[in-house]
Amino acid sequence: MNLFVQGILWVLNPAHYGGVDGIDTRVGQHLLISLGVLVVASIIAIPLGYVIGHTGRGRSLAIGASGAIRALPTLGLLIIIALIVNVGLLAPFIALVVLAIPSILAGAYSGFEAVDRRAIDAARAVGMTEFQIVGRVEIPLGLPLLIGGLRTASLQVIATATLADYVGGGGLGHFIFAGVKTNDYPQMLAGSIIVILLAILSEVLFSSVQRLVIPAGVTAGRPQDVRVKSPRSRTALG
């Protein structure tokens, strides 16, 4: 408990703010790395997941590949990449993108698969092109599951981005690795506490976004809603 208090005090100590190794600087780096990773991973995984979800092709391949990628130890991957591309930010960035892709990919294609086939069939039958089906039906209805995938990915990336500093990539890992070297446990703990706070923040953010993107019509028909908010119109027929 004493150690924990010391960790918190370390976080609160004004002397640890400002400058290259200040908490504020490191938090900024950490968030920037995480955000960058999510953006790049999304650019790769979302279109791919949409193609898989829309066509239904390559699904088993995607599941297999995602499973294999998930099983990769990120630290090992990081070191291999670092040996190839040299130390710095690039190696952890690539390793984290690889880590983030499976969750986002799964969110993208499972979102499409969750859409009622009859709605898609009807959309096609009234004359929507395949692109319009994707854009006007599958993307809006699949969005909550995609955000769910991003939520998982974000959590993993924020937690794992601590490894970035192992190869000189910056971020909150600095406090942990520096603490290990100097046996400075409060500093290590401080690094962990901040990472945990960021992870919780990410969860809160994504869970509210997830609620927001559920299309109105999907929640609208829930029984209590019908009773409380929209009593059946007396004039309506049938």
Place this chain on the structure above:
Amino acid sequence: MIEFRGVTKQFPDGTLAVKDFSLVLPSRKTTVLVGSSGSGKTTLLRMINRMVDPSSGYIEIDGEDTSHLEPVALRRRIGYVMQNSGLLPHLKVIDNVATVPVLNGVAKKQARADALHLLDTVGLDRTLADRYPSQLSGGQQQRVGVARGLAADPNILLMDEPFGAVDPIVRAELQTELIRLQRELDKTVVFVTHDIDEAFLLGDQVVILEKGGRIAQVGSPAEILAAPANEFVATFIGADKGKRALSIRNTPTGDILVDSEGRPAGVLVGETDVVAR
């Protein structure tokens, strides 16, 4: 006019849904395709708007071979109403109805205004326009589905068991509405059902299908009832039993009609236009 010419459809899994089917569906009439499951009736319907392409043979709409037409453009000028309405759950009723005109490039505001009129046409209250499909009853959803099918003012309306999933009372109501609509709008309607009563009620031309899309009989309801082409048709329409096999019975208080079980089914009113043979 829609014309099937030697149409065969074999699905990739080997199922022969329709074999060498030829039929003329007259304009501005309701043609009902009726048969039990596996008769290929839905496949036939979906070949008209190229949701399914024939393996061989072709379909002409007003003399134009549909295989030369772009499927998306073709579908936009043919109304389509399906079972369970097929409405898009995330769009309000009004936007569901306006779907096709918006796809065709009509301004959203104009399309919505037109959609409101269509709600009137199908007998829905305008206050439902801002609801979502899940907030409507099954019958209301089906009406919205019909409104959507009519939105682009198509000449042809395809209806795939549209009233199959609603309860009998609502179904009867919707059937009556469809008859009224057809009188007003004069579309070429192709209607698929497994319910022979519905077929006789709605159809100007009724096509009774056996397995594999083989035509057992084509004709008006009266023609089919009066002279079933074969045993299959007779059994299918229930001509030999139940409430269709009516006979006249003299009772002390007047003549009544009884069914095959001897239960009173109705009365004869007015003079029949058929001379007794």
